[in-house]
Amino acid sequence: MENTEKRNEEYLLYVERETPKTGWFNSLLHAFLVGGMICCLGQMFGDIIKAYNPTMDMLRVSAWISIIIITITILLTAFGVFDRIAKFGGAGTFIPISGFANSIASCAIEFKNEGLVFGIGSKMFFVAGPVIVNGVAYSIIVGLVYSLILLF
Amino acid sequence: MKRLGKQTLEVVNNCYIIGRGSLVGEKEKNGTFRKYMEYSTDDDKMGEKTFEKGERKMLRLINKRAIKDAELLVDDIDIYLGGDLMNQLVSSNYVAEVLQVPFVGIYSACSTITASIGIAASLIDGGGFKNILCSTISHFSSAERQYRYPLEFGNQRQSYSQWTVTAGGGFVISSKKSPIKITKICFGRVQDFGVVDIANMGAAMAPAACDTLCNFFADTKTKPSDYDFIATGDLGKLGSDILRDLMKKKGFLLEQNYSDIGHSIYSFDEESYQGGSGAGCSASVLATYIIDKLLDGTFKKVLLVATGALMSTISNQQGDSIPSVAHLIELEKS
Structure with a gap:
């Protein structure tokens, strides 16, 4: 048994050495370009909305920006374009709200064949589910800390 | 059947491949073996509603072609052996x-075809059956949704991952004489060297291929240079490099006559990372390139070692490492 462990350890180290690494510079550059582009687009939509409705408050403007970005992402996902952009952009497409929209839309498209309830209904959050659970869990922690601070 | 050494079986009564059929997808058609791929389809779904139904239709066509190529009727087939990558082997x-x-049904992941042909050869050698149909298939889209993420989900693959081929191959194994003779078979032992990363299947499967090959060479007292062509199933570029290293340590040198089908199935301008993987990888190339080359006399003696990673999504999510196996068949031109 000990022999196996030693053998595996050596083998895994060897595999680690042999496995090609992804160039971090390229990944960062791509993410910066694509992510930055998405954010610029958002800013552009915000400025346009603001220009037409000068009285609208910033909170509502940013809600509209999110809605527009989500709609565009879902359309691009449905046309099969988004995964190509994401392959290039990596985290640049995943971190903005576009990544979240894509993860839900792609699941909904994929599991359509299994029916409305057990397909789309239950599999839609297959990728996004953990993110939502995480968000809720952290917001509870933050809320507790915040209310404790307010006590004193 | 004669036992050689520990693991190898020699087929005593003659056993031949008399029919073959294959079908590949668009990406595979444009790959390295494009000259040999006879049948291909550009429609992943084959006009059906889902990828799974499309996969079944492809497999049906493959079987039909293999039986037709053998100049037999479905009624002449004594037993059908085969499998695929879907849960519970639904396609087959x-x-x-x-x-x-x-x-x-036989599940041996990507080594299904050599496992099936090995069992078929044993059954024919035993004398109970005359014609056996063996086939297998893998489909990129249905495998992707079972093992990984939805197709349209935007993520980056690791540079060391592989691309499941949309391809399949079927064979009719028979006691009737034909130029392609199955001479030896060697069923492999399951190996697990602790690789957990599901994207790095080449590294997980290389030890299994090494174990089967080394035992086969020891059992038959041969060496790699005795063969015109040695092919592994779907180790990919990384996996085949690892196999070369592992074999070198054991004292067997894999040289020019060795090639990995997964590594070579896609041409270099196609985006496929380390190469292809999947049950159809070795099956489709055996049904086309390898048998063509045996028939025209370029190869006289060929070893095919298909490798299979035997994990499931559940075992993987529970953090277990990937066990793998490799089965070998030796083909000769008679």
Whole structure:
């Protein structure tokens, strides 16, 4: 048994050495370009909305920006374009709200064949589910800390 | 059947491949073996509603072609052996229902084809059966949704991952004489060297291929240079490099006559990372390139070692490492 462990350890180290690494510079550059582009687009939509409705408050403007970005992402996902952009952009497409929209839309498209309830209904959050659970869990922690601070 | 050494079986009564059929997808058609790929389809779904139904239709066509190529009728087939990558082997099960011949499903992941042919050769050698149909298939889209993420989900693959091929191959194994003779078979032992990363299947499977090959060479007292062509199933570029290293340590040098089908199935301008993987990888290339080359006399003696990673999504999510196996068949031109 000990022999196996030693053998595996050596083998895994060897595999680690042999496995090609992804160039971090390229990944960062791509993410910066694509992510930055998405954010610029958002800013552009915000400025346009603001220009037409000068009285609208910033909170509502940013809600509209999110809605527009989500709609565009879902359309691009449905046309099969988004995964190509994401392959290039990596985290640049995943971190903005576009990544979240894509993860839900792609699941909904994929599991359509299994029916409305057990397909789309239950599999839609297959990728996004953990993110939502995480968000809720952290917001509870933050809320507790915040209310404790307010006590004193 | 004669036992050689620990693991190898020699086929004593003659056993031949008399029919073959293959079908590949668009990406595979444009790959390295494009000259040899006879049948291909540009429609992943084959006009059906889902990828799974499309996969079944492809498998049905493959079987039909193999039986036709053998100049037999479905009624002449004594038993059908085969499998695929879907849970519970659904593709093969549904196809077997249509065929209406006795059926045994075989799951050995990507090494299904050599496992099936090995078992078929043993059954023929035993004398009970005359014609056996073996086939397998893998489909990129249906495998992707079972093992990984939805197709349209935007993520980056690791540079060391592989691309499941949309391809399949079928064979009719028979006691009737033909130029392609199955001479030896060697079923492999399951190996697990602790690789957990599901994207790095080449590294997980290389030890299994090494174990089977080394035992086979020891059992038969041969060496790699005795063969015109040695092919592994779907180790990919990384996996085949690892196999070369592992074999070198054991004292066997894999040289020019060695090639990995997964590594070479896609041409270099196609985006496929380390190469192809999947049950159809070795099956489709055996049904086309390898048998063509045997027939025209370029190869006289060929070893095919198909490798299979035997994990499931559940074992993987629970953090277990990937066990793998490799089965070998030796083909000769008679």
